Amino acid sequence: xxxxxxxxxxxxxxxxxxxxxxxxxxxxxxxxxxxxxxxxxxxxxxxxxxxxxxxxxxxxxxxxxxxxxxxxxxxxxxxxxxxxxxxxxxxxxxxxxxxxxxxxxxxxxxxxxxxxxxxxxxxxxxxxxxxxxxxxxxxxxxxxxxxxxxxxxxxxxxxxxxxxxxxxxxxxxxxxxxxxxxxxxxxxxxxxxxxxxxxxxxxxxxxxxxxxxxxxxxxxxxxxxxxxxxxxxxxxxxxxxxxxxxxxxxxxxxxxxxxxxxxxxxxxxxxxxxxxxxxxxxxxxxxxxxxxxxxxxxxxxxxxxxxxxxxxxxxxxxxxxxxxxxxxxxxxxxxxxxxxxxxxxxxxxxxxxxxxxxxxxxxxxxxxxxxxxxxxxxxxxxxxxxxxxxxxxxxxxxxxxxxxxxxxxxxxxxxxxxxxxxxxxxxxxxxxxxxxxxxxxxxxxxxxxxxxxxxxxxxxxxxxxxxxxxxxxxxxxxxxxxxxxxxxxxxxxxxxxxxxxxxxxxxxxxxxxxxxxxxxxxxxxxxxxxxxxxxx
Ligand SMILES: [Zn+2]
Numbered sequence: 001x002x003x004x005x006x007x008x009x010x011x012x013x014x015x016x017x018x019x020x021x022x023x024x025x026x027x028x029x030x031x032x033x034x035x036x037x038x039x040x041x042x043x044x045x046x047x048x049x050x051x052x053x054x055x056x057x058x059x060x061x062x063x064x065x066x067x068x069x070x071x072x073x074x075x076x077x078x079x080x081x082x083x084x085x086x087x088x089x090x091x092x093x094x095x096x097x098x099x100x101x102x103x104x105x106x107x108x109x110x111x112x113x114x115x116x117x118x119x120x121x122x123x124x125x126x127x128x129x130x131x132x133x134x135x136x137x138x139x140x141x142x143x144x145x146x147x148x149x150x151x152x153x154x155x156x157x158x159x160x161x162x163x164x165x166x167x168x169x170x171x172x173x174x175x176x177x178x179x180x181x182x183x184x185x186x187x188x189x190x191x192x193x194x195x196x197x198x199x200x201x202x203x204x205x206x207x208x209x210x211x212x213x214x215x216x217x218x219x220x221x222x223x224x225x226x227x228x229x230x231x232x233x234x235x236x237x238x239x240x241x242x243x244x245x246x247x248x249x250x251x252x253x254x255x256x257x258x259x260x261x262x263x264x265x266x267x268x269x270x271x272x273x274x275x276x277x278x279x280x281x282x283x284x285x286x287x288x289x290x291x292x293x294x295x296x297x298x299x300x301x302x303x304x305x306x307x308x309x310x311x312x313x314x315x316x317x318x319x320x321x322x323x324x325x326x327x328x329x330x331x332x333x334x335x336x337x338x339x340x341x342x343x344x345x346x347x348x349x350x351x352x353x354x355x356x357x358x359x360x361x362x363x364x365x366x367x368x369x370x371x372x373x374x375x376x377x378x379x380x381x382x383x384x385x386x387x388x389x390x391x392x393x394x395x396x397x398x399x400x401x402x403x404x405x406x407x408x409x410x411x412x413x414x415x416x417x418x419x420x421x422x423x424x425x426x427x428x429x430x431x432x433x434x435x436x437x438x439x440x441x442x443x444x445x446x447x448x449x450x451x452x453x454x455x456x457x458x459x460x461x462x463x464x465x466x467x468x469x470x471x472x473x474x475x476x477x478x479x480x481x482x483x484x485x486x487x488x489x490x491x492x493x494x495x496x497x498x499x500x501x502x503x504x505x506x507x508x509x510x511x512x513x514x515x516x517x518x519x520x521x522x523x524x525x526x527x528x529x530x531x532x533x534x535x536x
Contacts, residue, residue, distance in 0.1 A: 047061075047062035047063070048060070048061060048062065049061075049062050049067070049154075051071070051072065051075040051156070058071065058074070058075040059071065060072060060075065061127060061129075062129075063124045063127070063129045064124075064129075065131075066122070066129035066130055066131050067129060067130060067132070067135065068127055068128070068129055069089055069091075069101055069121065069128040069129065069130050069134070069139070070082075070089060070127065070128065072135060072139065073089075073091045073139060073143075076139075076140070076143040076145060077143065078091050078092065078093055078099075078139075078142075078143055079091070079092040079093075080092075086102055087102055087103050087123055087126070087128070088100060088101070088102035089101050089102065089128055091139070091142070093142060093143065093144075097111050097142070098111065099111075099138060099139065099142045101121050101128060101130065101134070102121065102128070103120075103121065103122060103123040103128065104120045104121065104122070105117075105120060105121040106119065106120045106121075108121075108134065108137075108138045110138050110141075110142050111142075115137050115138040116137075117130070117131060117133050117134045117137060117138065118131055118133050119131050121134065135147060135156075140161075141161065144160065144161045145159065145160055145161055146159055146160075146161050147159075170192075170193065170213075171213060171214040171215060171216045172191050172192055172193055172195045172210060172213045172214070172215045172216065173191070173192035173215075173216040174189055174190065174191060174192075174215055174216065174217055174218055174234075174239070175189070175190040175218055176188070176189055176190075176218055176219075176222070176232050177190070178224045178226050178229055178232070180226050180227055180228065181352075181425075181464045182355060182464070183266060183267065184228070184264050184265060184266040185226050185227065185228040185229045185264075185265045185266075186262055186263065186264050186265075187229060187232060187241050187262070187263040187265065188260055188261075188262055188263075189208070189239065189260060189261040189262075189263070190258060190259070190260045191258075191259040191260060191261065192216075192259075193213075193259060194254065194256065194259040195210050195211075195212065195213040196210065196211045196212050196213075197209065197210050197211065197252070197254075197261060198211055199251070199252040199263075201249065201250070202240065203246075204240060204242050204243065205229075205240050205241045205242040205243040205248075205250070205265075206240070206241045206243075206250040206251075206252065206263055206265070207238050207239070207240045207241075208238060208239050208240075208241075208252055208261060208263070209237055209238040210237050210238070211237075213237075214237060215234070215237055215239075217234035217239065219234070220233070220234055221233040221234070226244070227244065228243065228244055228248055228265045228266070229241055229242065229243065229244065229265055230242045230243065230244045241263050241265065243265065247267060247268065248265055248266065248267060248268075249265075249266065249267070249268050250263055250264060250265040250266070251263075251264055252264075285330070285331055286328065286329065286330040286331065286357045286505070287330065287331045287332075287333060287354045287355060287356045287357060288324055288328075288330050288331070288332050288333070288356060288357060288358045288359075288360065288501065289332075289333045289334075289335060289347075289350060289351035289354060289356040289358070289359050289360070290317045290320050290321055290324075290332055290333070290334050290335070290360050290362065291317070291334075291335040291336075291347045291351075291359065291360065291361040291362065292310070292313040292314040292316070292317035292334065292335065292336055292362055293309060293310070293313040293361060293362055293363040293364075293396070294309055294310035294313060294363075295310050295314070295336050295338075295339055295340050295341050295342060296310075296339060296340050296341030296342075297341055298310065298341055300313070300363070300364065301364060301365070301366035301475045301476060302475070303366075303475040303476060303478075303481035303484075304476070304478050304481060305478070305481055305482075307475055307481050307484060307485050309363065309364045309366075309475055310339065311339075312364050312472070312475065312484045312485070312490075313362040313363060313364065313472075314336070314337075314338075314339070315490055316362055316472060316490050316493055316494055317334055317362050318334070318337070319490055319491055319493075319494035320332070320360070320362070320494040320497055320498060321334055322494070323491075323494045323495050323497075323498035324497075324498045324501055326498065327498045327499060327501060327502035328498075328501055328502050328505050330357075333350070333351075333354050333356070335347045335350050335351075344458045345458075345462060347361070348460070348462035348463045348467070349462065351463055351464075351465065351467075352462065352463065352464050352465075356463075356465050357465055357466075357505075358433070358465060358466055358467070358501065358504075359460070359463040359465055359466070359467035359468075360467075360468060360470065360497065360501075361457075361460065361467070361468070361469040361470070362469075362470055362472060363396065363469060363470065363471050363472070364471060364472055364473055364474070364475040364484060365392065365471035365472075365473065365474045365475065365476070366395075366474060366475055366476035367474060367476050367477075368476075371477070372474050372476065372477060373445075373473070373474045373477045373479070373480050374442075374445050374473065374474070375438070375441040375442070375444075375445050375470065375471060375472050375473055375493075376392075376438070376453060376470075376471040377434040377435075377437045377438040377441065377452050377453070377468055377469070377470050377471075378392070378393075378434065378452075378453050378454065378457060378460075378468060378469040378470075378471070379427065379430035379431050379433070379434045379452070379454060379460065379467065379468050379469075380427065380430060380454070380457060380460040380463075380467065389453045389454065392453075392471065393457050396457055396458075396469070425464075426463070426464070426465060426466045426467065429466040429504075430460075430466045430467055430468055431452065432466075432504065433466050433468050433500070433501075433504045434452040434468045435452050436500035436501075436503045436504050437468060437470060437496075437497055437500040437501075438452050439500065440496035440497065440499050440500045441470070441472070441493065441496050441497070441500075443496065444489075444492045444493055444496045445473065457469050466504075470497065472484070472493050473493075
């Protein structure tokens, strides 16, 4: 517990991978090309029609149900030139594309292809007329539009070929963050709204192109101090995540709430070389980070007899640092080994920087409820198990989140999404660890199981490893306050948690012989760590 300053707000985040939720598109007038054919009966069969394009009206000549090729072509923005000798129209579109039509044409040359139509183009008083399918199959696609002819209304309704959204969708405003979660780097492109995108590996990296929206990039190019991603570069309607070296690969997927695209950059998995004589690789050293809650001016909860949470958590953390290596061969790092204040984010940054295999945050609970006692173990969730868990998380989150909240790059929501991504990969293991710890603590506390709970603890959110928060007991309860003060109880709590850690690693890493000497590393100064990667 603690009293403190600012309260943190958490966005509701869903990690379900889904296809981009394209908004239903209701056609409306702006951006539509409406060709209105008004009938004017005449003895010669000549009629006039109108073509409306973005609110501008063009007259279209009509003869015996066929439409003037030149009128329609010019209306949709094409350039038309006529060979006076042959009567052939050359209809041009940039760059260097052309469509030809002359009297008698049924096979229409469009660029390098032939498009066949239902009846010949014909000349009437020096003007070329063509049937509806000439426009539908040849001219409109050539112009980059599609059209529907309504014979009853005698009305062409034409939309841009990319779909109605292509010209109408509001531009997508983008925000970029890069976070390295070893062994991959994730580039998160947060979108103001979900939009279709096409990812493609290019020589320099992974390119994402938005197909039916304009984009508003946050910058043209920014370099990142990241092991895998050198830069993020915007050009036109595309962004390129530039790899640091050509052996890297990447894939992209959308997430919702909020809308974002995640580009995950990593190394191709190489098949191991066939070397029978190769010695087995050394077992990598396991690092476990133990986080004594609170510190310095952040006293945490204070018991009725004056015991401060920050002191209890540090004393138990030191005992735990001694106990764990007796069970699991490991190096234990404390986030603090003195009465000092550390921000919540720096605690997990340290764990990430140390490439820790576990993150254990120690706390002592408090409650106004008379008789509240026992231990509780939490793992990260954006949803809480119950109202009590919500209250516990809210109080623990009151500590300052980041050391430098005023930095110009600060984007708390985006940061939290990144942290959430980091921890989400470990939720199952965190849950398993929480269960192992709670089972052991129930024995020590001789209490009913207060259960394993989930809550959005800020201090767990950034950890890129299994992470739990343990409320070892209720400092607000007079009897438990006495217990928490006693060396015997502190030691039994430490041993119980160490035993649970041993069980947790039991499958992955058999308990090794006790390390020679106590493998406790004093807390280094809080490091900004490697996540998220700072922009250069
Ligand atoms: Zn606390």
